[in-house]
Amino acid sequence: MSIRRLPEHLVNRIAAGEVVERPASALKEIVENAVDAGSRRIAIRIANGGLDRIEVSDDGCGMDSSEIALALERHATSKLPDDAIENVATLGFRGEALPSIASVARLSIDSRPAGSDGWNRTVDNGVVVNEGPAALPPGTRVIVEQLFGKVPARRKFLRSAKAEYAACLDVVRRLAMAHPAIAFSMEHDGRRVLGVQADEAREDRVAALTDRALADNHVIVALEREGVRLSGVASLPTYNRGVGDHQFLFVNGRPVRDRLLVGAVRGAYADMLARDRHPVVALFLDVPPLEVDVNVHPAKTEVRFRDPALIRGMIVSGLRRALDAEGFRAVQHADPAGLSAWRPEPVSPTPIGAMPIFEAAGAPVPAYSVAERRPTFLTPPPQARAEPAAAPAPEGTSFPLGVARGQVARTYIVAEAEDGLVIVDQHAAHERLTLERMRRAMEGQGVAAQALLLPEVVELDEPACDRLEARIAELKDFGLELERFGPAAMLVRATPAMLGQGDVQGLVSDLADDLAAYDSALSLKERLDLVAATMACHGSVRAGRILSVAEMNALLREMEITPRSGQCNHGRPTWVKLGHGDIEKLFGRK
Ligand SMILES: Nc1ncnc2c1ncn2[C@@H]1O[C@H](COP(=O)(O)OP(=O)(O)OP(=O)(O)O)[C@@H](O)[C@H]1O
Ligand SMILES: [Mg+2]
Known part of the structure; x- marks a missing residue:
């Protein structure tokens, strides 16, 4: 048996298996990079559920030609200036998203830092196919085409364009909710499907991304305990949904999926909602970095809390307090x-005094009118x-x-x-x-x-x-x-x-x-x-x-x-x- 070191492109492709599962996960990585780059405006365009094309433009810090080349290398990141991975404050930190995507798709990066020129580098399934000057405003534009086009085994497992589109929209919605200072827009097959302005109040942003009616039917959640801060919005119990798909949890600005949230929300609303109804909640936890481990899975959608009971208790009491205050x-x-x-009484063509005592047979009577129900001896008072x-x-x-x-x-x-x-x-x-x-x-x-x-x-x-x-x-x-x-x-x-x-x-x-x-x-x-x-x-x-x-x-x-x-x-x-x-x-x- 001979042991060998795997070549870089193969290592990347193996990593891609975990990081890039479907178009939505590639989109998530690219939009997170735009957020980390300090952007104020992020524009997303996808085609055919992201299967054919994903394009993300931002107005963030940009990269020069050598930085672009480095960004496409494995384990190269600007986000861990020292080795303190437990203190990470950015969404990315693993330095593997871009090389992973580049190994299973055609990836083109145009980027330009303010006050300098733009540059492009395009990699097709791990091979550099273009490099040279590019014209664009300061910021970065990343285009991903034909994801898994040359990995038929993967492509086969993807779902319909419709399902992939829904997953992409969910990704953008969550990131937009977590970052209300940034303007987001999204187009699918040329149709605008999402648009939010920069610098929105958090509750307005949540309402804009879920349901406008939430704006009038929510309570503000705010609670601080042992250095952990919980804030956000929750719907009044009377404003509820048949599915629990509008429950969002963010930990230090990162959208996460956590079973803890589902249980805690259920507990908080237990006696206010029927079992098959679900409230809308968007909760934001600010946790000291040492209290939470974000490095659980390459996709970074799960976190591990050092003290889950504290977090759960905070969610339950934060929600209950907010709802109690509403009385x-x-x-x-x-x-x-x-x-x-509430129907208006139709204006009677006949003066009241001249009303016939017996209704003419077949005379049209307007439905639901009070006139129709003139008291008779048979009508109870x-x-x-x-x-x-x-x-x-x-x-x-x-x-x-x-x-x-x-x-x-x-x-x-x-x-x-x-x-x-x-x-x-x-x-x-x-x-x-x-x-x-x-x-x-x-x-x-x-x-x-x-x-x-x-x-x-x-x-x-x-x-x-x-x-x-x-x-x-x-x-x-x-x-x-x-x-x-x-x-x-x-x-x-x-x-x-x-x-x-x-x-x-x-x-x-x-x-x-x-x-x-x-x-x-x-x-x-x-x-x-x-x-x-x-x-x-x-x-x-x-x-x-x-x-x-x-x-x-x-x-x-x-x-x-x-x-x-x-x-x-x-x-x-x-x-x-x-x-x-x-x-x-x-x-x-x-
Ligand atoms: N839109 C962008 N604007 C500016 N710099 C970017 C942008 N996208 C990527 N970069 C740079 O490229 C580097 C590599 O990106 P990549 O997504 O591969 O890794 P990461 O974000 O550091 O970590 P992770 O793998 O966890 O996402 C980033 O650290 C960043 O410096
Ligand atoms: Mg990244």
Whole structure:
């Protein structure tokens, strides 16, 4: 067996296998170089998902002819002036991206430092094919053509141009989010697909790159602990998506993918969102270089934290604090379909007094109009009630959620606020308030129990009883006192006082179901959100209960001071507001 040193082009091609997996990874390396070069403006153009061509122009520091040649050599980098790799502050540091790309594609670099001339060097699959002067403004232009054109084994594994394009766009979006001072533009097959201005505020940049509506529906996250700084934006729970693709994490300006983020975000929003809904978050961690290792994988999209628990804890509490501070705020735009249902009454051609008593058969009646629903003896009387507010708001105090004016369909509270009309979903709101009260109680002494005058027997199957029995001590902290009562029943001695006279049977059997679904390794306290949500649901002011004005106002006032009361436990809004301006628009006054 003879051992030999591999020639440089082969070494590069082997490295390329890890660094350049697909067009998006080549694009990522080239754009990162442009960022590292101190650019203010980066323009990207790709063709056919980047499979045919990738072009990146920047206005950064540029390179002279000898630097270009060096840049194309393996392990040549300007980014580690000393040997302290743990202190690296740039995106690149390995000195292998350009030679790797050049070994599996045709790579052309035009570059010009300010105050000097431009130069080109083109390498085709490891061989220099052109070198000479080039005309361009100060900065660098890198063109990659026919990636893997001569590596059929690789080319075969690439996905469709459409999938490659999506991956390229994702790369640019993440880098643009991490660097709001730099202007980015991107074209695909001649069509502009992304464009952001230089010097944007971070939250504006995130909104521009995800969804414009986020601009009005986010909270700012800011937390500092043990030298680690967390900042960024997170969507209000009511602003959520069916897929979790809009969750971004950046560590020291570097977009990274980390499972830690997914879990921490889930934990922070646990009781505010249904399981299948996902918030939008963009979180930026500034970590002292020694606390994080970026040299985990050649593609540099993973990092290793020295203290992952600290980071995870920071993400959870940073998000929770920001969301708590928002209190009762919910998404401020109602569902458009719901809003468009506010239909104007068509102007009646007949004077009211002359309205026919019997409708002419076949006469066209406009859909959804009130006129269509003239009361007849068969129509039940409307369910809306209004009574004068017993205690009008004290002068000079303004309540954000207004003063209750009435109840509609025994489900919605209608309140008048200084700036508009507020409608509250009483069940959703009360459920939320109960959950928050329970959360506070659990942080202190535990939930107060209310003994039942007559203990109640709840019949359940045996495994359900076994599960409840195993948790008797823990459930006591929640104010629920249970005893085993034969093989297939539980005796309920007391229920959480804050739930009032609720449906004991339903509560206990739902909890048994919850326990079946739990991870048995977790204590109920750790699953507080789930237990509390189930209990809150049973203790709530159900839809359909008539409330007095005093009760309605009490509910509104409690919502105003309770964190996270703007959304129900499933992430839907608990209240909506129709501003005076909107009301005027409905009547055509504006
Ligand atoms: N757009 C650019 N503007 C100015 N200099 C550049 C540009 N692109 C590359 N360079 C120079 O070329 C060198 C080599 O780039 P290359 O991407 O191969 O390695 P790196 O960025 O140092 O490390 P990594 O392999 O981790 O990306 C860089 O260190 C930098 O000095
Ligand atoms: Mg690089």
